[in-house]
Amino acid sequence: MKTEPRIDTREAILSAARLTVQKNGYNTLSFRDLAEDVGIKSASVHYHFPTKGDLAEAVMARFADDFNTVMEPHSDKPFDEAIDAYLALFRVGFDGSNRMCVGGMMAAEVTALPSPARGEIDRFAKAHIDWLKGVLSKKHKRMTADKLEAKATAIFAAMEGAQLIARGLDANEDVFNTIVDTYKASGLLD
Amino acid sequence: MKTEPRIDTREAILSAARLTVQKNGYNTLSFRDLAEDVGIKSASVHYHFPTKGDLAEAVMARFADDFNTVMEPHSDKPFDEAIDAYLALFRVGFDGSNRMCVGGMMAAEVTALPSPARGEIDRFAKAHIDWLKGVLSKKHKRMTADKLEAKATAIFAAMEGAQLIARGLDANEDVFNTIVDTYKASGLLD
DNA sequence: ACCTGAACACCGTTCAAGT
DNA sequence: ACCTGAACACCGTTCAAGT
Numbered sequence: 540m541k542t543e544p545r546i547d548t549r550e551a552i553l554s555a556a557r558l559t560v561q562k563n564g565y566n567t568l569s570f571r572d573l574a575e576d577v578g579i580k581s582a583s584v585h586y587h588f589p590t591k592g593d594l595a596e597a598v599m600a601r602f603a604d605d606f607n608t609v610m611e612p613h614s615d616k617p618f619d620e621a622i623d624a625y626l627a628l629f630r631v632g633f634d635g636s637n638r639m640c641v642g643g644m645m646a647a648e649v650t651a652l653p654s655p656a657r658g659e660i661d662r663f664a665k666a667h668i669d670w671l672k673g674v675l676s677k678k679h680k681r682m683t684a685d686k687l688e689a690k691a692t693a694i695f696a697a698m699e700g701a702q703l704i705a706r707g708l709d710a711n712e713d714v715f716n717t718i719v720d721t722y723k724a725s726g727l728l729d
Numbered sequence: 730m731k732t733e734p735r736i737d738t739r740e741a742i743l744s745a746a747r748l749t750v751q752k753n754g755y756n757t758l759s760f761r762d763l764a765e766d767v768g769i770k771s772a773s774v775h776y777h778f779p780t781k782g783d784l785a786e787a788v789m790a791r792f793a794d795d796f797n798t799v800m801e802p803h804s805d806k807p808f809d810e811a812i813d814a815y816l817a818l819f820r821v822g823f824d825g826s827n828r829m830c831v832g833g834m835m836a837a838e839v840t841a842l843p844s845p846a847r848g849e850i851d852r853f854a855k856a857h858i859d860w861l862k863g864v865l866s867k868k869h870k871r872m873t874a875d876k877l878e879a880k881a882t883a884i885f886a887a888m889e890g891a892q893l894i895a896r897g898l899d900a901n902e903d904v905f906n907t908i909v910d911t912y913k914a915s916g917l918l919d
Numbered sequence: 920a921c922c923t924g925a926a927c928a929c930c931g932t933t934c935a936a937g938t
Numbered sequence: 939a940c941c942t943g944a945a946c947a948c949c950g951t952t953c954a955a956g957t
Contacts, residue, residue: 564838566756567756567838570951571949581949583922590950591951646893646897647834696887697887697891706836708851770943777940
């Protein structure tokens with residue numbers, strides 16, 4: 540009775556695909572390369588994800604779920620700590636792996652995606668905005684729901700932009716930090 | 730002696746390619762589709778642009794030049810007018826055409842691009858930052874060069890992010906305007 | 920339930936050939 | 939100088955066939 544290091548093929552495809560999307564985008568993602576990464580044939584990938592759009596949907600959905608799982612515990616922390624945890628999320632790609640947020644990447648490639656995958660982009664954005672609203676609402680107790688929503692959306696957009704531009708400019712973490720510091724100094728992240 | 734409505738094939742390719750990149754990105758750009766748009770065969774596109782990377786470089790270079798041409802006259806205007814002209818630049822894609830800034834799009838797809846094309850992304854970013862520095866310096870006469878550079882970079886990144894997210898969320902101009910209004914209210918665009 | 924090889928119409932690229 | 943058809947190795951997708 541041994542517990543083999545059981546490999547779930549579907550999970551292996553999902554995580555290999557997520558990594559490639561983060562590095563190179565959905566459009567360059569190749570079923571044949573993906574199959575090689577996982578150790579199966581490209582036709583087998585279609586068994587788990589019939590079309591490339593289905594795979595995109597699953598990758599985006601998982602990324603949204605992971606955001607909720609990772610950030611939920613941070614929402615109860617003091618404001619500055621919670622925000623710093625949020626900002627740190629966008630810095631992880633500057634470790635040499637040159638990865639980008641799946642949501643930001645797929646937002647750029649949205650016209651290539653089928654409707655269900657677009658729905659998951661929406662859900663991902665809402666997850667960010669809801670989390671930020673929760674954190675902001677504790678600091679700004681008299682702010683209207685509309686203002687909270689607007690501020691949360693602006694912070695989310697600004698962070699995606701910081702990552703996009705810093706990564707476009709030679710994956711430069713210094714540029715990223717400079718941008719984020721300027722956001723902070725301006726009061727956008729208060 | 731008639732002046733035929735002379736069509737420059739190279740220019741026709743360039744503008745068709747720019748439109749496709751703005752809508753769907755560099756990776757989905759197809760030489761065969763492009764050739765059909767222009768009325769030639771796909772092999773002929775390679776005569777003008779040997780590789781897809783060369784075409785990307787030319788599209789990005791032209792887009793950077795166009796930015797300079799369009800925005801140079803605005804740099805002498807009063808601060809608020811100059812900034813509004815800048816913000817308007819990012820709103821043009823929300824007219825139903827669902828276009829994105831070529832620089833932002835290619836920043837997302839940077840890993841697929843050859844080095845010369847990446848150089849043009851850099852040049853485009855520098856053009857934005859330099860223009861913003863010029864406009865900001867007249868309002869903030871005692872701000873250091875480093876702070877001006879940081880503020881210009883942050884504004885550029887924030888605007889690219891606003892466009893990326895608003896376009897990702899059903900090309901929603903209302904979302905875009907909400908984000909930009911929040912940037913303004915926070916003082917980021919002062 | 921999960922995987923595969925072979926076929927299809929696509930893609931960027933090359934090149935010899937045309938004008 | 940500019941364009942073309944044909945070939946090449948790629949791509950996502952389908953499907954009958956295997957276990």
